[in-house]
Amino acid sequence: MSVVTPSRGPDVAGSAxxxxxxxxxxxxxxxxxxxxxxxxxxxxxxxxxxADGLATAALPTEAEExxxxxxxxxxxxxxxxxxxxxxxxxxxxxxxxxxxxxGARSALVRSAGGYAVEVVLAEGASAxxxxxxxAQDLATKPEELxxxxxxxxxxxxxxxxxxxxxxxxxxxxxxxxxEEPVVIVHEVGRGPGGGAAFPRALVVLGAGARASVVxxxxxxxxxxxxxxxxEVDLGDGAxxxxxxxxxxxxxxxxxxxxxxxxxxxxVMHSFLAALGGExxxxxxxxxxxxxxxxxxxxxxxxxxxxxxxxxxTFQEHEAPRTRSELVFKGAVAxxxxxxxxxxxxxxxxxxxxxxxxxxxxxVLSEGAHADSVPNLDIEENDVRCSHASAVGPxxxxxxxxxxxxxxxxxxxxxLILLGFFDDLLDRAPVPGVAAYLRAAVARRLSxxxxxxxxxxxxxxxxxx
Amino acid sequence: MTTTASLPHPSVxxxxxxxxxxxxxxxxxxxxxxxxxxxxxxxxxxxxxxPNGAGKSTLSHVLMxxxxxxxxxxxxxxxxxxxxxxxxxxxxxAGLFLAPQDPVEIPGxxxxxxxxxxxxxxxxxxxxxxxxxxxKLAAEAAAIGLAPAFLGRALNVDASGGEKKRIETLQLAVLxxxxxxxxxxxxxxxxxxxxxxxxxxxxxxxxxEPGAAGLGVLAITHYRRLLDELHPDVVHVxxxxxxxxxxxxxxxxxxxxxxxxxxxxxxxxxxxxxxxPFGGLFS
Numbered sequence: 039m040s041v042v043t044p045s046r047g048p049d050v051a052g053s054a055x056x057x058x059x060x061x062x063x064x065x066x067x068x069x070x071x072x073x074x075x076x077x078x079x080x081x082x083x084x085x086x087x088x089a090d091g092l093a094t095a096a097l098p099t100e101a102e103e104x105x106x107x108x109x110x111x112x113x114x115x116x117x118x119x120x121x122x123x124x125x126x127x128x129x130x131x132x133x134x135x136x137x138x139x140x141g142a143r144s145a146l147v148r149s150a151g152g153y154a155v156e157v158v159l160a161e162g163a164s165a166x167x168x169x170x171x172x173a174q175d176l177a178t179k180p181e182e183l184x185x186x187x188x189x190x191x192x193x194x195x196x197x198x199x200x201x202x203x204x205x206x207x208x209x210x211x212x213x214x215x216x217e218e219p220v221v222i223v224h225e226v227g228r229g230p231g232g233g234a235a236f237p238r239a240l241v242v243l244g245a246g247a248r249a250s251v252v253x254x255x256x257x258x259x260x261x262x263x264x265x266x267x268x269e270v271d272l273g274d275g276a277x278x279x280x281x282x283x284x285x286x287x288x289x290x291x292x293x294x295x296x297x298x299x300x301x302x303x304x305v306m307h308s309f310l311a312a313l314g315g316e317x318x319x320x321x322x323x324x325x326x327x328x329x330x331x332x333x334x335x336x337x338x339x340x341x342x343x344x345x346x347x348x349x350x351t352f353q354e355h356e357a358p359r360t361r362s363e364l365v366f367k368g369a370v371a372x373x374x375x376x377x378x379x380x381x382x383x384x385x386x387x388x389x390x391x392x393x394x395x396x397x398x399x400x401v402l403s404e405g406a407h408a409d410s411v412p413n414l415d416i417e418e419n420d421v422r423c424s425h426a427s428a429v430g431p432x433x434x435x436x437x438x439x440x441x442x443x444x445x446x447x448x449x450x451x452x453l454i455l456l457g458f459f460d461d462l463l464d465r466a467p468v469p470g471v472a473a474y475l476r477a478a479v480a481r482r483l484s485x486x487x488x489x490x491x492x493x494x495x496x497x498x499x500x501x502x
Numbered sequence: 503m504t505t506t507a508s509l510p511h512p513s514v515x516x517x518x519x520x521x522x523x524x525x526x527x528x529x530x531x532x533x534x535x536x537x538x539x540x541x542x543x544x545x546x547x548x549x550x551x552x553p554n555g556a557g558k559s560t561l562s563h564v565l566m567x568x569x570x571x572x573x574x575x576x577x578x579x580x581x582x583x584x585x586x587x588x589x590x591x592x593x594x595x596a597g598l599f600l601a602p603q604d605p606v607e608i609p610g611x612x613x614x615x616x617x618x619x620x621x622x623x624x625x626x627x628x629x630x631x632x633x634x635x636x637x638k639l640a641a642e643a644a645a646i647g648l649a650p651a652f653l654g655r656a657l658n659v660d661a662s663g664g665e666k667k668r669i670e671t672l673q674l675a676v677l678x679x680x681x682x683x684x685x686x687x688x689x690x691x692x693x694x695x696x697x698x699x700x701x702x703x704x705x706x707x708x709x710x711e712p713g714a715a716g717l718g719v720l721a722i723t724h725y726r727r728l729l730d731e732l733h734p735d736v737v738h739v740x741x742x743x744x745x746x747x748x749x750x751x752x753x754x755x756x757x758x759x760x761x762x763x764x765x766x767x768x769x770x771x772x773x774x775x776x777x778x779p780f781g782g783l784f785s
Contacts (some may be wrong), residue, residue: 434569439606442566442671444594444620453619457610457656 055165064115065092065197068234072200080179081202083156088199093133095193104192106278107409108348109317113291118234122151132285133223136254139474143252144218145170145208152203152235152401162493167211168249170220173204180207182242184301186229186299190323193291198236198265205238208251212244214272219250219281219468226255227262227290234263241269243276245301250279250467257314259444261289263283270298272306274328279307282288283475286482289341294320302328302357309466310337311475312347313482319348326353326360326391335364336466338459340479341374351380353395354387355421364395367462369455371402384421390463391418394426400458402451452483511526517544517715518597518680519582524730525576527564533574534745534762535558542681542726545716546709550753553762556569559603562685563738565601565720580680594781595624601687602668608657614639614667617676635676642675647698651760663690671699674717675706680720682706688728726754741765 052234062070072089075082098104102110129137137146144163147170148156154172183205187195210221221374226235241251255266263287272278278298286292292315298306312318324333339347347370353362368376378397400406412425432454456479466472510714525538534557534641536559542548554602564571565578567590582690585593589770608616614635628634639653648668667687676680684703688696721732729737737753738745739762746765747753 093731320770364762431605435606436608438566438568438590439602439608440619441590442594442600442602443616443677444591444624445616446623447589449619449623450591453611454608457608457615460610460656 039092065095065097065193068115068120068197069093069200071122073166074122075120075201075203076123077173077204078176080176082167083146083207083227084179084201085200086195086432091196092193092200095196097193104350106379106411107375108319112317113464114497115234115263117261118227121151121153121203121233121235121353124155124203125150126155126222127225129223130225130256130258133225133254136256136283136285136474137221137223139470139477140219140221140252140468141187141470142218143221144168144216145220147172147206147220147222149204149206149222149227149237151233152224152226153163153306154204154206156237160195163216163218163220165248166214166216168214168216168220169209170209171207171209173487176207176239176275180205180240180242181270183207183240186271186297186325187267187295190295190297190321191323191353195267195295198267198295199239201234201236202238202267205240208239208241208249209245210276211251213246214244215247216249219252219279222251222253224253224255224264224266225257225261226264227257227287234265235262235265239266239268241270241278241280243273243274243278243304243501244404246275247273248277248387250281252264252281252283252468252471254283254285255292256285257287257290257306259287259289262287263291264293266292268294268296270296270306271333272300272304274297274302275304276301277305277307279309281467281471282311283308283471284312284314284320285478286318288314288345290315291319292318292320294318296320296322299332300324300328300331300333300360303330304328304443305331306333307332307467308335309462309471310335310339311348311466312337312339313478315345315347317391319350321350321352322364324354325364326355326359326388327358328351328360329357330359331357332355333363333420335362335366336462337368338462338475339366339376340482341368341376342482344370344372345374347374347376349378349380350374351378351395353380353382354385354392355383355391355393355418356385358387358389358391360388360391362393363371364393365438367399367401367463368397368408369409369460370406370460373403373405375406376408378409378427379413380425381415382423382425384418384423386417388418390491392422395422397427399457400455401429402432402455434478452480455483456480513524517630519543519579520598520681520718520720521579522565523577523579525561525564525578526574527560528572528574529560529570534743535564535759536742537576538740539747540720540738542720544680544718547704547707547719547721547732548736548738549721549723549754550738550740550755551723551726551746554724555742556740556762558724558740559685560743562600562602562683563594565598565683567593572635576642582757591623591769594620594677596681599674599677599679599682601667601682601684601691603686605658605666605670607659610661611657612655612656613653613672617782620677622707636675638771639672642672642702645675646671647695648672648696648737653658664692664695667691668695669698670772671702675702679707679717681720684719684721686723687721690746696728696731700728704732726758729754731745738766
């Protein structure tokens, strides 16, 4: 695997030894690297167009509402270099564990550093007309690509597009119901340190199609930057179950964006689990564009050490009788932090739309912190909206109750924390993923989070 | 009948003694218990009755070591082991059980999760093993008329008052403690549930296995109806933080007629006349 040397690294002289003043920084440096990527013409054009914009663009700042409480101001692009070539390496232990848990599948895509290095499509799925393509399989740009990113697109979206190495396109024809999930494993950060990866996927379901897509993004311990883009386009009456598991290493920066466009009477199920990363941001936007469309947006996130889990959501109701239900639950320990900000936006004309938004956070240590900021923007009278938000420690009454049964405190805390996530894990679209996550969370708990004496509980209520 | 999964108390089979002596406790800086003396042996059922505010629930919480309840003096010994020095979970492991008045809901945590963790923590790995525990739970649930669906559900979530008390009784049956404090076990129970729960507790008080000591029960209650089912050996009257009278089951009948008015005066001298003639003085 070859990477562009980080501009401030020890090999900074690298390809331009004599002109330190011409060494480019930040977005401009990445814009320049864009031209070095291989791929079909349509992709090169897409990248070049985005790279043009990058030259004059600026990264967002924490001052912007979208980025409040974030760590965007700390992002040093010069610490990372784009991965310029695909590399094959054996599947990591974590990825293998995940695949074993998921079980039967219709397709497997392995992506390394954002490049699809292996695509296996089951014959049965292929016979139904299901397509899983990479950029080089496609003669022209998929018409849906980039169409639904616009609403929340920013310099990072442009960056991801300018450096987009490949695109995984999953296409399920109208009326086709795919039983087993399409699994995409994104391995990033492997090889030389400081790699920046921009994995991209597009899922298109034709009218009345049904499918399940499962994504894992995973890295080792090396520093890396991952900016994944996922676009989902659901035709009328289509139903997608999308599962995303983020298991990055503790030196990874993750700036993810998932945009779904939900057609008439279509249903988007989104299940997100964010366990890893140093700073892991995930923006989830679901646009309910067709009458009667629905989205279910679920997430669990866990932070310990110095991790920051940063969740931003948008429920965009543009059409009548659209429904959305969002439940995000997180827990933070040690000095970890989490952010949840979410907006329910009822556009004019979204008559009889119904939206709910729930965010609950357990704060397990004195030094941990969770922000929870629900927002509503209602431009239509005839709608129903509800939101609930909670941040608090483990309930002292629950701990006492378990203690009266003879359960020691650390064990009780683990039970309560796993129980806190349990209702969401039960709703994970793929049962194997739920089992994987239960085990992963339990492992995290026994490895560090909630070590005895590090947690805090609510002061006991006034005794009766 | 399945075998009883019991905690590995050092003296399984032997009769045990719970001795409360001179127990004084405060809540929020206000002394609520002014010196409780009580001795309870394996297989005995003692009832503590008293009006609202007498300190009944405070006593149950202090015995179990709940945060916010400050012990000002006295001791609580189980076979000589000072429970007041132990954490709550250690008191439970030592053989003390509390069925609280309002069992708390724990989302996402099942009865099997809790009992499995409790048995494993107590070193009873064989009993904690899912198949063994599942069989035990199913048998006990049937015995007390608890729908099997509750076994897989989150603890006490969406359970009625009566179901919660059956769930408490189920846990009592599986954990098989030496002594159980039942705090208003009858609240929220209909007649059938009360009977089912009381029968199971009564069965536990009888020596089950040959040589096994029966459960000792301290039943805290406001009303007599639980006692009609539980048949206490001794009834204590708790008023304003003191045991003002102790006697046989007939005392409960007297209270039913006269109420607590006759005991309202806090200066009334406590005269324990329980099975221990010394009122715990020499234990």
